[in-house]
Amino acid sequence: MSATPKPAAPGNFTILYFATATSFTGKNVESLPAPLSLRKLGDVLEERYKGIREGVLGHSLVTINLAYVDVPEEGEDDVIIQEGDEVAIIPPVSSG
Amino acid sequence: MTTQDQVNPPPPEGESSISLPGIYVSLTDFPLDILSIMDKVRSPEAGAIVTFAGTTRNNFASKPVTSLTYTSYRPLALQTLSFIASSLLTKHALKGIAIVHRLGTVPIGEESILIAAAWLAGEEALEECKEKVEVWKREEFKDGGVWRANRDGHQGAEVKEGSKGE
Numbered sequence: 001m002s003a004t005p006k007p008a009a010p011g012n013f014t015i016l017y018f019a020t021a022t023s024f025t026g027k028n029v030e031s032l033p034a035p036l037s038l039r040k041l042g043d044v045l046e047e048r049y050k051g052i053r054e055g056v057l058g059h060s061l062v063t064i065n066l067a068y069v070d071v072p073e074e075g076e077d078d079v080i081i082q083e084g085d086e087v088a089i090i091p092p093v094s095s096g
Numbered sequence: 097m098t099t100q101d102q103v104n105p106p107p108p109e110g111e112s113s114i115s116l117p118g119i120y121v122s123l124t125d126f127p128l129d130i131l132s133i134m135d136k137v138r139s140p141e142a143g144a145i146v147t148f149a150g151t152t153r154n155n156f157a158s159k160p161v162t163s164l165t166y167t168s169y170r171p172l173a174l175q176t177l178s179f180i181a182s183s184l185l186t187k188h189a190l191k192g193i194a195i196v197h198r199l200g201t202v203p204i205g206e207e208s209i210l211i212a213a214a215w216l217a218g219e220e221a222l223e224e225c226k227e228k229v230e231v232w233k234r235e236e237f238k239d240g241g242v243w244r245a246n247r248d249g250h251q252g253a254e255v256k257e258g259s260k261g262e
Binding site: 016018019020022023063066088090091092093094095096 | 232
């Protein structure tokens with residue numbers, strides 16, 4: 001397997017950005033405070049990168065520790081992003 | 097997906113691969129070699145090796161592309177590639193299947209993806225890769241660059257909100 005970014009500092013999780021998410025944030029990776037409700041992730045990112053919800057998140061998927069997760073709607077069970085987790089924003093892919 | 101910008105891709109990481117019985121998948125920063133991927137699936141029992149080579153194009157909807165760069169979420173892309181390979185191996189009773197995708201800057205006209213199967217499945221493998229594997233293509237034009245999305249089709253038309261999770 002390839003090298004992944006070094007683990008986040010204590011009390012943080014790692015978030016990876018790809019393609020349009022990289023372009024929007026100007027970053028490939030950063031650390032954010034954990035724990036964090038997955039439902040709140042969009043709010044946290046929108047606060048840091050105004051317009052990212054509509055520009056990127058609206059058509060992206062999310063993974064936690066290499067597994068795709070559904071962002072819960074109101075009333076659905078939430079997922080908590082834990083310290084040390086690796087979260088990624090996955091825009092529509094274009095391999096081939 | 098027409099954001100135009102100047103973000104540098106992450107640095108090269110060389111080559112990473114997963115090998116399982118009958119399966120070889122790889123992401124590499126180096127030029128692809130059709131013979132070496134054929135050797136990954138070569139089987140005296142199969143009787144045929146089908147290969148597919150996808151090459152980079154010099155235009156997108158007639159607009160000249162000056163260069164082209166692929167970036168990837170490598171561990172997840174390798175996992176997805178091996179799932180695709182594994183399901184095709186079973187579905188088509190293959191003796192072996194190998195899928196290799198090149199990353200980084202790929203000169204126009206060179207191979208970006210090679211698929212080899214000991215029997216038939218190349219085209220289907222490509223279509224599934226294009227739909228699912230976590231690799232992103234960036235085309236550079238004289239007036240800027242564009243991140244492509246395969247599902248957008250022509251010109252990278254803007255994806256509507258609420259279409260997540262298709």
